[in-house]
Amino acid sequence: MADFRITLVRSLIGRPETERKTARALGLRKLHSQVVRPDTPVIRGQIQKLAHLVKVETRA
Template identity: 45%
Template sequence: MARLKVTQKRSEIGTKPQHRETLRSLGLKRVNDIVVKEDRPEIRGMVNAVRHLVTVEEVE
């Protein structure tokens, strides 16, 4: 199954509380943190909600 490499590129300072909670639930704590998650609809939805703060790559 494909996996997503999610990297936080922008700070959560000044963002909505929902966006901060989404970053935490993805496992991102600071700028340049990287997590690898399964490519599932739930994860895609969370990434889509904070797409202005993160970059995403597909990895095997």
């Protein structure tokens, strides 16, 4: 199963609290921080919610 490398590329300043909590749940804390997460429906939903703030790469 593939993994996602998720990078926070836009700031969370001024974003709604739900988006901040979602980023925190993914493990994204600072700008340009990266995390690797498995490809699951839950992670896909979180990425979709933050699509305008993150860059996602697929790892095999």
